[in-house]
Amino acid sequence: MSARAILGRLLGVIPTLLITWTFVFGAMRLVPGDPVLLMLQGTPISDSAMEAARAKLGVDRPLVVQYASFLANAAVGDFGDSFRSRQPVTKLIAAEFPKTLELALGGFLVGVVLGTTLGVMAGVRPNGWVDTLCMTTALVGLSLPSFWIGMILIQVFATQLGWVPVLGSGWDALILPSITVGLFLAGGLARLTRNSIIEVMGQDYIRTARAKGLTTVRVVAKHAMRNAMIPPLTLLGIQFALLIGGAVVTETVFARPGIGKLLVQAVLEKDFPVVQGIVVLTTGVYVLINVLIDIAYGIIDPRVQE
């Protein structure tokens, strides 16, 4: 992939972000009620103080000006102050972000290892009992409510057996939440990997490898896996959305601090600047990750040009 193509992909992010952020701006303006009253939550206010507060929030300006300033601020990561804690939204998010990242990476690891293993085992001998077993497991993963399995994991492994702590900042406190996030990811990934493996195993070069007398394990590990993993891996960008979703729920189940918990709390407390900030940030990260994967894909697989 040429530098020009890479630059093109990166620049292509701008219109996308513009559309998503415009949607967020529009949605926030549809919230019923005056932002100042929402901020005060029923505290009485005089007319003059109200005017001052409106001017301070900038909601007395024409909509176009508000829109422009929203975009300009969003671009530099300024989302104003939280209605509740009165702290800058960016600061709140920055404090919670590493926690969510940690969880997302843990879940990613569990999901990829489990999903790939199931998918390869199923795909090597399609329609056999191993395939049925692996794919049923994958479907269970997709069907399990992550909040439910999270609670069961806590109950069994933390409360009853006492193997891992429920709370805490150590790595052992990350095991159960990672499994909770990873299970859902694994289900989808296993199905993709299976289809991909089946397709690759039918190729001529696999027959050649077999004809050379290589063992099945070697054929799969050395020859099939490399090509079969490309389609599922490109979809990992989309899987990132599942990781975010998983993190939102898992943080609530495990009472872990993080972006997801902050978001749910903000919605319940009608803390709109925080909601807005998190939505803008997550879409931004999501778009960026997908573009980066897209570029990496182009570099890794020379068959993909443009």
Place this chain on the structure above:
Amino acid sequence: MSAAVSDAVLPRQPSFFTRLLGAPGAVIGTVVIVVVLGLAAFAPYLAPYDWNATSQCRRLAPLSAEHWFGCDLFGRDIFSRVIYGARFSLAMGLTTVAISLVFGALLGIVIAYGGGKVDRIGARVIDAMLCFPPIILAILIVAVLGVGLVNAALAVGISGIPRFARITRAATLTLVARDFVESARAVGATHTRIVLRHLLPNLAPILIVIATLDLGSAVLFTATLSFLGLGAQPPTPEWGAMLNAGREYVRYAPWTMIFPGLALFLTVMAVNLVGDRLSLILDPRQRDRS
């Protein structure tokens, strides 16, 4: 998924239902769905207690002959509440999928049929909307509309529109280029007629497949919002909301969360099993894969 009945060796094309029930998973799934629908329809006759009557038993009482699934914090019979919960799960899932399907398909057809600039801009907007992780988009919509069961269903439904629109657009684009659309236009058919009589019937199989494949996650998704406290509110016996309410007492009374969760899991699993089978039968591309 599992061994499909090979169409080629059969003397006659078997009926749709014979083929649908041709795999054990699909049979189990169908049975569970029928049971859930039965529970939903006959809940007042099947539930041994009033779902909202408190002090039926001791608070957080464990399982017993009188209360099969134990009791919750307010002394309500969990078995009765789980039965009533069946009324929400599939209904919520179907509503949300219907919203995504109708509006998504409409948007996709209009954009693709419109062609040219309409298609370019429309496709761009759809792609951008797909950049919202679905749960984030749904939570944003709940934030705007306010917390509640109906709003959560709306939010999940709306957040699915871009996905349906994209698939419908792609499918419509290939159809529009085909000869039969051209001939319909040549004989002077109106746009409405072409869309309704020529495009829609051809899109139906793929739309049905996507909708069924989506139903399981839609049920799960709405329950998730309720679990987060953004959907169904107490004392509604919705499974996700029941799990949320039982969260604090799991340590002392695990049955408050085991049974609503199990009901939700079995329902979603059943829908997914049937959806997989249905897509295998209806979607020719899928058939080759298995």
